[in-house]
């Protein structure tokens with residue numbers, strides 16, 4: 001293990017939280033399960049496979065933006081950054097940024113999928129031997145303490161939030177998460193965020209309904225997880241994947257559709273599904289630059305820069321918190 005890899009700080013939610021969320025979501029008139037629960041180890045692996053699909057434009061487009069403009073981004077962020085990555089996954093995009101930052105103070109990947117986090121943190125620590133890597137397992141929508149680097153002074157807290165994961169949150173929750181991040185990075189801090197842009201229905205629906213069926217496996221793996229971890233009895237073969245673009249809400253809605261009338265038990269509680277009934281498993285909101293600007297400004301940020309690809313499919317935005325950077329620490 002590399003010397004620069006710190007011990008993982010564990011703020012993992014209790015198992016009872018997942019059960020409570022699932023029971024609450026299944027009891028709603030529009031049944032839903034928070035998309036956070038996709039990411040067990042298998043879910044994280046399937047997500048990585050999705051990012052390589054020809055139909056899934058977001059990852060390769062965002063990587064292209066980071067490759068083209070990473071040096072400008074690093075220059076805008078400045079020296080001594082504590083880079084806090086929310087939902088770091090396999091942290092492949094991170095390398096494009098870390099490699100260009102001037103003398104970063106620390107890298108803090110924050111992720112719910114524990115094994116995936118550990119593997120990515122170990123890889124980054126080996127690739128950047130001078131960098132303190134301080135992994136945190138947590139639900140980033142809940143408050144958590146930022147680890148303090150031992151070796152370098154933090155000049156600026158920067159939250160890195162690629163992958164358009166912000167799109168998984170309905171508008172009010174996205175506003176709350178941005179506002180909490182604004183407070184966490186503090187005066188003079190910043191956020192570098194990947195935001196997927198509104199585009200034509202065909203491109204969007206293709207991206208979430210790939211021909212090889214990997215997204216379908218990712219979606220159905222949620223039921224496999226609930227059966228294993230919550231003792232549920234979903235008949236996985238009796239649900240099918242569906243992803244549709246809702247133009248009015250500007251979001252892809254990912255669903256599992258019950259193919260027949262059926263009763264499912266979760267922790268001894270029965271839930272009835274009608275034939276054709278929909279269980280919503282993920283939203284993926286898309287933004288216009290103007291709508292995202294108003295969301296970010298409402299949360300206390302100023303949009304300092306926006307980088308896009310030549311086709312205008314995706315954006316990476318630098319949000320800044322007005323004011324001078326605080327002394328050294330910036331944790332909550």
Ligand SMILES: C[S@@+](CC[C@H](N)C(=O)[O-])C[C@H]1O[C@@H](n2cnc3c(N)ncnc32)[C@H](O)[C@@H]1O
Pocket residue numbers: 035036039044047051059086087088089090091093110111112113138139140141161162163164165
């Ligand atoms: C859409 S993927 C993006 C992964 C990676 N950042 C990228 O750009 O490819 C979302 C990632 O965030 C993690 N995640 C989702 N919700 C989370 C939460 N509430 N707290 C911590 N991690 C979360 C998932 O486990 C997953 O790795």
